[in-house]
Amino acid sequence: MTPPAPTAPPPVPEAFEPAGGPIARTWRAIRAPLVLFTALAVVAVLLSLGAERFPEGVLEPESVSPDGTRALVRLLEQDGDVDVARSSAEARQAVADAGEDTVLLVSLDHRLLPEELTDLAELDVDTVLVQPSVLALSAFAPGLDVTGRIDTGDALTPECALPAAVAAGEAGVGGELYTAAPDSAAVGCYPSATGDALVQVTGDGSTTTVLGTGHPLTNAALSARGNAALALNLLGADQVVWLRPDPAQVGGGSSMWDLLPAGLRWSVLPLVAALGLLALWRGRRMGALVPEALPVAVRASETTEGHAGLYQSRRARDRAADALRRGFREQTAPKLGLAPDATPEAVVAAVAERTGDDHARLRTLVYGDRSDPFTADDRSLVRLADGLDECSRRLR
Amino acid sequence: MAVTGRAVLAGFLAVAAVAISGAVGAWASVVALGVLVVLVAADVLLAASPRALRLAREGDVTLRLGDSATLHLTLANPTRRPLRGWVRDAWPPSADAGPRVPVQVPAGERRRITTTLTPTRRGDARAAGVTVRSIGPMGLAGRQRTLSAEWTVRTLPPFHSRRHLPGKLSRLRELEGQHTAMVRGQGSEFDSLRDYVPGDDVRSIDWRATARGDGVVVRTWRPERDRRILIVLDTGRTSAGRVGDTPRLDHSMDAALLLAALAGKAGDRVDFLAYDRRTRAQVRASGKGSQVSRIVEAMAPLEAELVESDPAGMVSTVLGTQGRARRLVVLLTDLNAAALEEGLLPKLPALTSRHMVMVAAVADPAVGAMAAERASADALYRAAAAERTLSERRRVTAELRRMGVEVVDADPEHIAPALADAYINLKAQGRL
Known part of the structure; x- marks a missing residue:
């Protein structure tokens, strides 16, 4: 095996770059929020046009609420x-x-x-x-x-x-x-x-x-x-x-803001600038993010797991028992020198010959019959699996 | 435009200065802001222009998955100011290109930075651009620009099964009778006459030639050469499922590469076709020699497509474009009962009537493990579902064998050597 020749691979078409210049891209990015915002503003204005605000309060002569007059x-x-x-x-x-x-x-x-x-x-x-x-x-x-x-x-x-x-x-x-x-x-x-x-x-x-x-x-x-x-x-x-007297006003006085020293008050301006710089420092990316098409990640056994879930949720013991028995028969038949399409009698006879078990019991175990005792409940199903495992162990 | 942590620090120092300035706060505030703006603006203006930078790349173009590619990026600074700052060579995330690196390029000089790519996925990775952030002399702020430096690195399939190649080649040489153990070749095609050496099979003595000359002469045999093999890779939805942590497609590729390498050494001509609903890749053998490098190259960008494969199209492609000579068609797909019975099985007779067909499939060990679960009743339902899947697989296998198709069904660890063995067996039996 010789190493591949280092030839340049053929160019791959642009897959992720959206068409248009930066302005077109910016416009595409902001138009949806813009439309939404405009719609909200229009709705808000329309709603406020029909509304009239009434003062509220107990025994308030202008109030339309239940406790107004x-x-x-x-x-x-x-x-x-x-x-x-x-x-x-x-x-x-x-x-x-x-x-x-x-x-x-x-x-x-x-x-x-x-x-x-x-x-x-x-x-x-x-x-x-x-x-x-x-x-x-x-x-x-x-x-x-x-x-x-x-x-x-x-x-x-x-x-x-x-x-x-x-x-x-x-x-x-x-x-x-x-x-x-x-x-x-x-x-x-x-x-x-x-x-x-x-x-x-x-x-x-x-x-x-x-x-x-x-x-x-x-x-x-x-x-x-x-x-x-x-x-x-x-x-x-x-x-x-x-x-209906209004509550007495708290006398004037100066606010918190007025009480601060002038220096502290004025430092808000450079603080805003410093926070802006901080945001720019941390927020500025080194170039755009690079997109990549990712492959699907799905297990090959997904359908089998799905089947298992269905059997489990429906407690489909008959189907589960059928699948277990079929698996046992298909693995056993070649070992016993039987064709895949051998009759039940032939399979049971061959197995009974090797294990010395009772024919009728084996027939029920390997093929089931109309009133299958192994599909009555989950415990019976476990017994079926144990029986089949035991059987194949003795055939080995 | 970009600022550094130093500019932020300067900003907060300005805040502190104004805060303790007392009564002249208003003036202090304006002055501090002005100084900050002037310093940042000066730094931006004094920084070397990243736009003027000249970029040149060199380095690896292809690599195997799991290896690393080394790329060199040369930054030439034609301006009269030294460039100081950061460079980020951006690649898709799966190429694992590493973070930004600091650079210093004096005026009029060139510097080289090295990017090491360790891709985690097969296929082509394209350079997304080189972002240069040039910081001014005071280290407060600078300019940033993303420049283009086109390059594509192709990550080839890893070909893990390469390690099986020597063993399989020695089996092949055994067939040819060239093995050091002097075992007689089992081939069926007459090769040459040579002198008898003790240990040779007496049945291979050519009495006519012996009668003509002095010594005893034996015939040697060799396997057929110059047979044609077509490897068909199914890239449809069934190839997307992951067996272990790797898509079935990649396991199939591994097996196909071992077969291609082996067949190339055995003197056969190997063609390659990847197909789901249309031809995804195709390699036709041209003259003698190994096609493996070309097949590897063709496989690299292949991804599983999430569509149902079209076996009818595949069969007609195989029959239509690849000449009329008999060949071995190796189809790498999944033994999915539903997909095969609906699609491939009815179309197979057209293929088997003209060619020898072999179907190779990767089995999922997870299903086998599920079938052995016995812990509880719930585990039994899982075991039953797994038995059902295995049973269907056996049914499809039997069906295929009945139609005269060779079936290779093995788990990911063993699919490549099993496929190679199947090929060697066919060759030994002279069935190619």
Whole structure:
């Protein structure tokens, strides 16, 4: 065998280099992400065109969520004006600007300072307090105490002489319960075991109504029982000033960023540059990756393994036994000097002659019969294999 | 453009400098950035241009699988600046070309770098390009360019069965009567007359010639020479399956090469054909001498195709293009019952009527091991499936033998010598 002559092999056609210049290649690489991004942007813009954002929050007059009160505010606006105040100053201004027939609704009053509460209480206007804090209660309706609590929204009946409550009837006013001092001019409605859910105190020229919960006013509960009627009766006026104070702002101060020394702050610029260099240093490859067509890696015994899996999953004992017996016969027949197409009788007779076994037993072992005892279960199959192995050992 | 770790270090030093600069931070930041940009830009501009580099290659073109090829790449730097940096000679992953190497080429000089390829796969490997990264004098940044330096290295089949060649050749010489043991040749073709030497078979004494001369003269015999052999390699889907860790195709190639080498020495003419649905490679014997190097060369780029072979096309190719003389057709394929019964068996009579046909197949030892599994009931199902496969193989073998075809069925270790033995036996029997 002579070593092959070192002739240059024939050129192989370009198999992996994509056609076109670098621009075409770059375009091909980015066009799919570009199309996807554009499609996403268009969809996002289209979706945002139809959407209107509503503020969220408990008893928020603009909120359409279940705990908002936009529905009630819309109803009130049919008969009069609703002026939403976000601070006590705004509320006082609105009350001052309004006419005679005005109702001030105070919700979330824990966000107000004690002096603001006092200022509001001094206004000469009908006031509805929704679940007031203890401070607010003492400012607006001294002599009224929180004496109990039942589940929010529990239905109660008026059982009092207050026209607004009587007209509304049963309403879901369960919440905090109040009891007035015995000597005060207070009317308690919706009584429960430990107090009244709604108390109206009449002062000099104006009334203060305390409602133990804002639940009947919300969008979710407004349509239930007499809730809407009660709310409209309490708030029915030409001008409603709806006070829902915003949370107090944390006073200014300087941010973390401002507190850093100037040098550190300015070092962000070179830091970005240094990180960019780092990325370039580590990320820059020495030339493109080299592609290569790989051959398939499949075992030649794959189909045999597949057959084995099928036999196993179906517990195909009959076929397995048949294959084992056939293998035994094909290996045994040449040793016994028999032709491959020898009759079962001839094979059994030849084997019996060499091993001295019983004909009938051998026939069952080597050929099986109609009621094959070796395919009943897996253990029988093992016995069959053992029997065949034993037999071929003795024939050796 | 490429930067080095030194540039990154400089960047982070700039960060530290600005961070401790205090009140003049804004100025310090701008100055640091400016200095960084100027230094990097200067280094890029001052680096020797990799584009101007001249490349030249020399070295091995072919090698056997398992050996290493050494290639030399000469970098000539015609610029007036010294080139300092890195070079990566890129090859397909299976060529195992090694990582990048540092280089220094002074201005106007040349340097040589050596690439050692140790391919793990047969076939052609093409150089993918030489990437040169030229770093500037400060070592901060540089320029990078991928240059083209075309070269192809062909990895030939390993021919492991070469080690069997001496033994088989001595068997062949035994046939020819040239063996040192002075065993009479068993050939059937008359060769020459020579003087009787004690130990020669008295039956071979030529009495007529003896009567003419002084001494006793014997006839010598030699096996037939100048017979034609066609080795057909099936490259269809059945050749893709791996026996051990190597595709069946490669085992078949090994056996075919031993046969070709042996037949060449025996004075027969060997043709080669690789076929699945069309001719993949073909070598026709031209004149005397060994065809092995040409066959090896033709085998190198062959890969198993994932298509069903077309035996009808193969038979007509064998009958059509290879002349009308009787020859030995050795078909290296798999004894796959389904594929053979559907395809080859009906077409065989056309072939056997004109030629002597031998089918050689690589058996899978894994199937034999499966057939012997007895550990549990699940193992028995595997054993049964393996017995089924073996049984089908036996059936196809019997079928082929009935049609007058010689069948060689052996595991990868023994297929090459078994095929050689079968060939020698045919030669001894004068059946070629």
